[in-house]
Amino acid sequence: MDFLPILKRERRVSTAINVVLSAAFFLLVFGTRSRELSMAAPDNFALDFLAQAAAISVMAALVPALLLRKALRKGGAQSLPTTAAIIGQAGQMLLGGLVIAGLLAALCLLGPVASLSWTAALAIKLAFGGLLGFAVTHLTLKRLFASRPV
Numbered sequence: 001m002d003f004l005p006i007l008k009r010e011r012r013v014s015t016a017i018n019v020v021l022s023a024a025f026f027l028l029v030f031g032t033r034s035r036e037l038s039m040a041a042p043d044n045f046a047l048d049f050l051a052q053a054a055a056i057s058v059m060a061a062l063v064p065a066l067l068l069r070k071a072l073r074k075g076g077a078q079s080l081p082t083t084a085a086i087i088g089q090a091g092q093m094l095l096g097g098l099v100i101a102g103l104l105a106a107l108c109l110l111g112p113v114a115s116l117s118w119t120a121a122l123a124i125k126l127a128f129g130g131l132l133g134f135a136v137t138h139l140t141l142k143r144l145f146a147s148r149p150v
Contacts, residue, residue: 007141010064014137015130018056022129025052026122034118039108045121046108049101049128056129057097060136061090065144072145081144089144093136100132 029048030037039046065086072080081089116124 003146006068007138007146010068010141011134011137014060014064014133018060018133019126019130022052022056022125023122025055026125030118030121036115037118037121038115039111039113043115045116046105048125049105049108050098052125052129053097053101053132054094056132057093057136058090060133061093061140062086064137065089065140068141068145085144089140093140097132097136104128 030043030045037043037045065081069080069086
């Protein structure tokens with residue numbers, strides 16, 4: 001079985017899921033009323049990147065890897081990554097996601113913009129969630145499965 005179509009499918013699914021979840025959590029945290037959102041207190045838009053990145057990084061690594069391993073095992077594949085390897089990879093993705101989010105939060109807090117519109121903030125959160133989900137899933141699955149026969 002060719003790994004590339006599997007990787008493409010999982011990246012698409014992860015991107016879509018993380019865009020939808022980013023929208024849901026944005027609406028929960030910042031509400032549905034169109035207004036200006038501050039980077040720092042009281043809205044803490046900048047710091048919200050840390051929570052978003054943590055959740056996406058862990059889930060976009062764990063879920064696709066565990067599901068793919070289960071499907072491959074069911075298909076009779078041998079030499080699959082261990083649970084420890086998958087958890088270790090998720091930990092690496094968590095650290096990477098937090099570093100990216102920390103840099104983004106610092107840029108937001110130290111940059112010249114103190115607030116932004118609700119609409120712009122939503123668009124930024126959706127783009128960040130989708131891109132991070134795509135990247136984490138891609139890196140995780142490539143590292144864990146690309147060198148193995150699928």
